[in-house]
Amino acid sequence: MKSKADNKYQRIYQVVALIPHGQVASYGQVADLAGLPKHARLVSKALKLAPEHLNLPWHRVISSQLNIAFPTATPMYLAQKQCLLAEGVTFKGNQVAAQYRWQPDLFTLLQQLEH
DNA sequence: TTCGTGACGCAGT
């Protein structure tokens, strides 16, 4: 039988999948939208464990300070930055320009999550 | 069961 943790991960994956191309959301934001306030760290864990076949836009999830969570110059940091740049997201130093923050309409979001 | 850990967040200095 599936554990409660699996259901939480599924909710997290659903939200991440809804982040629009060219936009970014923070770990805490994803947790909130998934109905899991205070679970920012669980989001990071869920992404680390995410099955490859889901093809989640994991690179669109960054810290609340708008910077990539990985240490600069690490392979993961570079990969994430490349993915974002490829979507047209621009940087101001180490952080993403504020204009790319995802600000979902909650009504629309709820409708999308029903499926 | 207790303890350390982490792709976090936030307030205080």
Next chain:
DNA sequence: AACTGCGCCACGA
């Protein structure tokens, strides 16, 4: 801006 400390919580050793 840079650092630090603490809250938070699922997991595994």
